[in-house]
Amino acid sequence: MDIKYLRVGQIGTNCYIVCDKAGGKCAVIDPGADAQRIIAAVEENGCVPQMILLTHGHYDHIGAVHELLAHFHCKLAVPKMELDFLNNPHRNLQSSVGGGNFEPFRPDILFEDGDTVEVAGLKFHVLHTPGHTPGSCCLLCEDVMFSGDTLFAGSAGRTDFPGGDPAAMRVSMKKLAALSGNFQVLPGHGGFSTLDEERANNPFLAGAADA
Template sequence: MKIMQLCVGVVGTNCYIVYDETSREAAVIDPGDNASSILHAVAEEKLTVKYVLLTHAHFDHILAAHEVLEKTGAQYVVPEGDLWLLKRENMHPFRALARGYIEDTPDIVATEGTQVTFGGMTATYMNTPGHTPGSSVIQIGDCLFTGDTLFRHECGRCDLEGGDFGQMLHSLGRLYQLDGDYKVLPGHEGTSTLAEERVANPYMLQAVGKR
């Protein structure tokens, strides 16, 4: 498994391109903006994009989705709890930043345990509400693509429509309890590991009663 990380859009969203080196099959996770950059990376590596996977549907994770879907023919996978956020009228207070947004209908509506396979890899959805109702962590191999649920030593904000800090703590507690260690690839800023977050993330420690 190879992973390319692109920082896209006005708020610096991490878009990930995950692919198999042999088959060149790929998935694009959270195409937040700058579709031309994402598509250039796909073309440079001669990849076949099978899926566009969303961790959640805030504008800064989906603005490039339409063009990437259109140019690659990929299937669109969106968490069930965030389907309402795909509609332009539900993007407030971010409408000014989402002027070029075009709504697409998901091919697959993801719920807890939904799996898709590409290049011999399986992407598994884990519903982790708190930032949004549909916020999800996507597990591929030893990597957790955590969207805006878990950041390095932080968690996502819960003060936007649909956010809930109590649910966030429950979600962080679930991640804490996962067996073993994982690489943590969040929706913004730097990467981490689950082992590091278990000892250094104050919100995760609060979630399990250790703070």
């Protein structure tokens, strides 16, 4: 598994290109903005996108989706519990940032907690981790966790936006803390970490397994 990332948009959303070099195919996770930069990075990487996966539906994680779908003719997979949120520009904050006309999303795949999404020779295991938004998910692939805006290095996602839920976030933190083994944590914003590092030092995660 080869992973390339770009920080896109005004608030630096991490977009990930996850490639199976042997098969020449890839998945794109959270293409939030700057579609032409993402397209150029994909083509430079030499892998053909098979699917776009979303960890959640906020505007800064979905802004380049339509352009990528039109360019690559790939599939779109989103959390089932996030679909209504994703398609509401007031709740997903697009309307509040002057994002122009809203074009609805019509996913090919709706995934749920416990599902495995197979794409580009890779298996993404789904963990529903609400709190930041109702349908937020983390995606586990091999030893990597794509944690969206649930878990950050040293922090956790905000719960004061529409659909946020502090109590649900605490449950999600407990769920992540209880996972067996270690994972590389690749979040939706900011720097990277490991799950062991976060268990030890993240105030939102430390001690959550015993709470």
